[in-house]
Amino acid sequence: MTEDGGAAELLARHKEALPSWLLLYYDEPIELARGEGVRVWDTAGKEYLDFFGGIVTTISGHVVPRLVEALTEQANKIAHTSTVYLIKPMVELAERMTGLAPIDPPTKAFFVGSGTEAVEAALLFATTWRRSNEIIALRHSYHGRSFGAVGITGNKGWSATSFSPLNVSYALTPYCYRCPLGLTYPDCGVACAEDLRNVIETTTTGEPAAMIAEPIQGVGGFITPPEEYFQIVKSILDEFEIPFIADEVQTGFGRTGEAFWGSEAYGVRPDAMVCAKGLGNGMAIGAVVGRAEMVDSLRANSISTFGGNPLASTYALANLDHIEENDLQQNAYKMGDYLYRGLKDLEDHFEAVGEVRGKGLMLGVELVEDGESKDPSPEAAGKVMEICKERGLLLGKGGLYGNVLRISPPLSITEDDAARAVETLEVAFGELGK
Numbered sequence: 386m387t388e389d390g391g392a393a394e395l396l397a398r399h400k401e402a403l404p405s406w407l408l409l410y411y412d413e414p415i416e417l418a419r420g421e422g423v424r425v426w427d428t429a430g431k432e433y434l435d436f437f438g439g440i441v442t443t444i445s446g447h448v449v450p451r452l453v454e455a456l457t458e459q460a461n462k463i464a465h466t467s468t469v470y471l472i473k474p475m476v477e478l479a480e481r482m483t484g485l486a487p488i489d490p491p492t493k494a495f496f497v498g499s500g501t502e503a504v505e506a507a508l509l510f511a512t513t514w515r516r517s518n519e520i521i522a523l524r525h526s527y528h529g530r531s532f533g534a535v536g537i538t539g540n541k542g543w544s545a546t547s548f549s550p551l552n553v554s555y556a557l558t559p560y561c562y563r564c565p566l567g568l569t570y571p572d573c574g575v576a577c578a579e580d581l582r583n584v585i586e587t588t589t590t591g592e593p594a595a596m597i598a599e600p601i602q603g604v605g606g607f608i609t610p611p612e613e614y615f616q617i618v619k620s621i622l623d624e625f626e627i628p629f630i631a632d633e634v635q636t637g638f639g640r641t642g643e644a645f646w647g648s649e650a651y652g653v654r655p656d657a658m659v660c661a662k663g664l665g666n667g668m669a670i671g672a673v674v675g676r677a678e679m680v681d682s683l684r685a686n687s688i689s690t691f692g693g694n695p696l697a698s699t700y701a702l703a704n705l706d707h708i709e710e711n712d713l714q715q716n717a718y719k720m721g722d723y724l725y726r727g728l729k730d731l732e733d734h735f736e737a738v739g740e741v742r743g744k745g746l747m748l749g750v751e752l753v754e755d756g757e758s759k760d761p762s763p764e765a766a767g768k769v770m771e772i773c774k775e776r777g778l779l780l781g782k783g784g785l786y787g788n789v790l791r792i793s794p795p796l797s798i799t800e801d802d803a804a805r806a807v808e809t810l811e812v813a814f815g816e817l818g819k
C-alpha cells in the first residue's frame with residue numbers, strides 16, 4: 386500500500402473504521418486538503434468554489450490570515466485550561482455575545498463545543514427553569530444528533546431513535562411550497578402560525594418549557610417562512626408566557642443578509658438562542674445566550690472541560706471582528722440578492738427547478754419531477770451535485786426528501802464567484818434531461 390493511496394483508498398479505510406451511518410457526499414467522496422477564501426482544493430489538486438462552507442460554517446472563508454494569526458498566537462501561550470479557571474477570552478466573548486444577542490437584558494452566555502451541545506444546554510436551562518419537559522418544535526426541524534436533540538427533530542431521515550427525555554409537540558412548519566394545510570400565501574392568513582394556539586391548547590399542559598425553532602430551517606431544505614410567521618408565533622407564545630428559543634446555528638452572524646440574526650430578520654426577540662457553526666468559522670465552539678434567569682436556573686454545579694477554551698474563544702473573537710470590520714452581513718445581502726435573482730431566472734427556465742428560496746447567502750433550490758406534480762426529485766438533486774462537483778462547485782443537499790440544493794458560501798464571495806455558481810448550475814440543470 387502506498388503512503389497516500391488517494392481518496393479511494395481513504396474511503397475504504399473510512400468505511401472500515403468509521404460508523405456506517407456517517408453521511409458522505411458524492412459517488413466518489415473527496416478529501417479537501419487546502420482552502421483559501423471561498424476556494425478549496427482536494428488531494429488530487431482539483432479546485433472548487435466552496436458554496437456549502439463545511440455545512441454553513443466557514444462564514445468568513447478558509448484560512449483567513451488574521452484568524453490564523455490569532456490562533457497561532459494563543460496556541461503559543463496556552464491552549465487549554467478548563468472552566469474551573471478564569472478564561473479572559475471566554476469572558477470577553479460572553480460580553481460580546483450578550484451585547485450582540487437580540488434578547489432583553491440581563492442576559493448570560495454559556496459556551497460548549499458544538500451546535501448539538503448548545504441545543505442540549507438550552508433544553509436543560511429551559512426545562513429546569515420552567516419545571517417542565519414539554520417542548521414545542523417544528524416539523525421538518527433539525528437541531529443536532531444527541532439524544533435530546535434527536536427528540537426535537539421533525540424529519541424521519543435524521544431521527545435515529547424514538548426514545549426521548551422530552552415530551553414534544555410538533556407545530557406546523559411554514560413550508561409554503563408544500564403547504565401542510567394545502568393553502569396559498571398570502572390568502573392563507575399564515576394559518577400555519579395561527580395553528581400554534583391549537584397545538585398549545587390541545588397537545589400540552591398549556592405551560593410547556595419552551596418552543597424552539599430555526600428562523601430558516603437548514604437541514605429541512607432552507608424552508609423560509611413568510612415575513613409575518615414568527616411575529617404571529619411569538620405573539621401566541623407571549624399570550625401563554627412560553628419562552629422562545631431561536632436556533633441560530635445556521636442563520637446567525639449575518640448569514641441571512643438583512644440582519645445579524647435570523648430571528649431579527651423576522652422581527653422577533655427570543656428568550657434564548659443557540660449558536661455554533663459561523664461563530665467559530667470552523668473552530669469547534671457553540672454557545673447559548675439567554676435571559677439570565679433562565680441560564681442561571683440550574684441548581685447543581687456544572688462545568689465544561691472544553692467549552693469556551695482559550696483557543697476557540699480567541700478564534701471566535703477574531704472571527705467576530707473580521708465579520709464586523711468587513712461588513713460581511715452587507716456583502717451577504719448584496720451577493721445573496723445577486724444569486725437569488727440569477728437562480729430565479731433558472732427557476733423560470735427549467736422544469737426541474739420547483740422553487741428558489743431563502744435569504745442572504747442561505748439559498749435553497751428545490752428540485753422536482755415537474756412543476757405541475759411537484760413530486761420531489763432526489764435523483765435530480767444528486768445528479769446536479771455530481772455535475773457541479775465535476776465542474777468545480779461544491780453545494781449542499783437537504784430537505785425531507787433529499788431534493789433541495791443548499792447554497793451557503795462564505796459571506797465574503799464576490800460577484801464573479803456568484804456568477805460562476807449560477808452558470809455552473811445552469812449547465813447542470815440543462816444536463817438533467819439528457
Ligand SMILES: Cc1ncc(COP(=O)(O)O)c(C=O)c1O
Pocket residue numbers: 440499500501502504527528529530599603604632633634635661662
Ligand atoms: C439548526 C441546527 N441546530 C443544531 C445543529 C447541530 O450542530 P452540530 O452539528 O455542530 O452539533 C445543526 C447542525 O447542522 C443545525 O443545523
